[in-house]
Amino acid sequence: MIKIGRVTVSLEQREVYVEDRLLQVGSRAFDILELLIRAEGQTVTKDEILRHVWPKSVVEENNIHVQLSAVRKIFGADSQVIRTISGRGYRLTIPVVTHEPVGSCATAPAEQTVAASLNGLPVCHAPLIGRDEAIADITRALKGAPIVTLLGPGGIGKTQLGIAVARSIAAAAGMDVCFITLASVDNAQSVVGTVAAALGVGRADGDIPLQSLVAAIRGRKLLVLLDNCEHVIESAATVCETLVQASADLRILATSREPLRTRDEKFYWVAPLETPEVHASAQEILACSSVRMFLAQMNALNTVVEHDRGSLEMVATICRRLDGVPLALELAAARAAVFGIRKLVSELDDRFQCLTGGRRTAPARQQSLEAALDWSYQLLSVTERVVLQRLGVFAVRFSLEAACAVAACGKLSRNEVTEAIVGLASKCFLMTTFDSKTKEYFLLETAREYALRKLYESDEADEVLARQATCLAPDYEQPYGRVFGVAALGVEPLIEAVAGR
Ligand SMILES: Nc1ncnc2c1ncn2[C@@H]1O[C@H](COP(=O)(O)OP(=O)(O)OP(=O)(O)O)[C@@H](O)[C@H]1O
Ligand SMILES: [Mg+2]
Structure with a gap:
């Protein structure tokens, strides 16, 4: 582990903590942070950054500024930790201290914690963009309430946010996590069975009494991430309320397009990613999380978006008109990577026709923009x-x-x-x-x-x-x-x- 002021970094795990809280840091921002750490206070030039972070593509210097502002954000009020050396590059201004892990976030090596506690929790290879504050807020809410429900329309990012919170809590508080998705459960009776199977006390298609679930969670410090409750909302609500009343050590983080409406539940409305104002400057556009997400998706599809004024304004329009909803932006990037952003802008009035190219592996309701709305409409x-x-x-x-x-x-x-x-x-x-x-x-x-x-x-x-x-x-x-x-x-x-x- 490496300590820089209040920030702890694991170069092996590519993880960054601020006072025991795991932060979501984009891979490019992390690459820059790593370069700065390895330079041990020496200046890292812009060329070095471009070669290291974007080895295969030619990108504009603006990209460095965007990533660097993400790195500076990690340090919060200590943002002077990274000094700009005019015309040359950047360097760390305070010494880097290497030390053995201490404190709750590191009582066990991160990998051990992951293997021991993240039962069924999907691994996210791409970083979550623009959700640091939400992760902190939800983590705090879970300290005060046994059930927290992440609410929002389809594709707004509830599941990904839930996963990030669960990972962060598992790392910081050593809590076991159990990920249970109800997305494919098509009737209320199967909810208990699905939860039982995930907790290891029965088969999903078995006729399991609710009390067996109670026995399975009692005495365990456990966080259950119950994903996609909306279509079986009443059964999900009954299971959640019964379980949290049986165990003070249980926390449930639910995701749903509608509140469970149980006792002691807190709601957290997942907001769209920030979108640029109409007359935003280039820098303001690039700083918006929806824009960063769209550009990251384009980049992942090997498509570089120029950072000239015209292109940035088109990207801003796309993000704004798609309301900063991550799923819509993902579908839009897939379209733009084939036909270009100019054509995409012209197609936005016809968004249901053109935003259809979801990931082959995504659930059916996320294959197209229309399917995402249909799923809610039918409820x-x-x-x-x-x-x-x-x-x-x-x-x-x-x-x-x-x-x-x-x-x-x-x-x-x-x-x-x-x-x-x-x-x-x-x-x-x-x-x-x-x-x-x-x-x-x-x-x-x-x-x-x-x-x-x-x-x-x-x-x-x-x-x-x-x-x-x-x-x-x-x-x-x-x-x-x-x-x-x-x-x-x-x-x-x-x-x-x-x-x-
Ligand atoms: N902050 C983010 N940064 C990058 N990608 C994101 C972010 N939030 C969501 N995504 C991506 O957007 C897509 C939709 O996200 P997610 O599945 O979490 O939405 P959801 O609200 O759970 O949708 P649903 O209601 O259909 O379950 C996913 O492919 C996810 O990877
Ligand atoms: Mg979801």
Whole structure:
């Protein structure tokens, strides 16, 4: 282990800790950190960095700045630890101390901890981007609550974040981890069996009493990562509540597109990755986590994106219009690697047609952007589906009043619309504002396009658009016009509308 101020680095494991907390550091940032450490205070030139970190590609110097700012972030307030030597390169300003592992993060060699405790937890080879703060927040939440649920729409990164938190807790607190995915469980009865099999007390298809699970976890300091609960939410909630009431040493980190709604549960809404503002500078664009993720994906596909103003603005538009959702960005990068970013930008209005090239090994619901939404849509009630398609006409934030004015028609009363809005918000289709006295709602752009598709497939599109125009004309005359629809709205106003939220 190597110590630099408050930071501990394992060059063998490629792990970085700050006060016992495992940080997620990108592989390029780690490569630069390693170079600086090995230089023992000598200056590392930019050429050396380019040769070491990007041995096979020609990239611009800007890439160094981006990676270097990630390395500086590791040191937080001590960011002066890395000094820029003008025109030449960088060097560490404080001595590097090599020492034997001490403290809780290193009481056992990291590999031993991994083998002993990360039962079934997938290994992530690529670093998580932009989630350090979330990992710290969720870890903290798990100290105070037995169940923490990571919530968010499909592909926002719940599973990956859960895995990173579990790894970090296992490393820092020596807690056993058990990863259980419910994604392929198709009926409520199989939930107990699936959990039992993962805990080693039965077969997934067996008829296991809940009490056997209780016996299996009692006395164990255990973190269960229960992934993809939304489609079997009630059974998952029953299992979670029963288990945490039986053992004070158990922690459950659940991921779901909807809250479990159990006793003592804390919710953590997984936010999209940061997206650049409309007039952001090149540096600001490159610093955004969604942009870093998109570029990392392009890079992994051996495609270099130029860092000229025009290209960066196109990347910024892609990230913004895909709402900073990692799965969408991954699909977009796969498309752009074949057809280029300019074509991708022109296709964003038709995103469901073009974002279809998911990884062959990804679950079916992550093979395309549409499949990701279909998975959630099929869990909606009939009323929620109707209200969602009607709400698609809102391109900007709207109040409950406005929603009722547009959506309470036909057979739907205001009360039913209100209830459906609560359902849509809790199922992560509708986003709500946190900061206003009066709650307002909005649809992310992809969800809105999906809702509009459903509206146009129905026979009520004309009626709903007419209601929207007549009920709300005074509020919506400026600046976006009265008639909403992807075509009528165009790209730029929508970008501004999203940015202005
Ligand atoms: N912060 C991140 N940095 C890099 N890649 C990410 C990040 N978050 C997610 N991804 C990638 O995006 C894709 C979707 O992530 P993930 O499977 O965690 O989403 P999810 O919210 O669990 O989706 P679902 O609701 O379908 O289960 C994955 O391929 C994952 O590797
Ligand atoms: Mg998931």
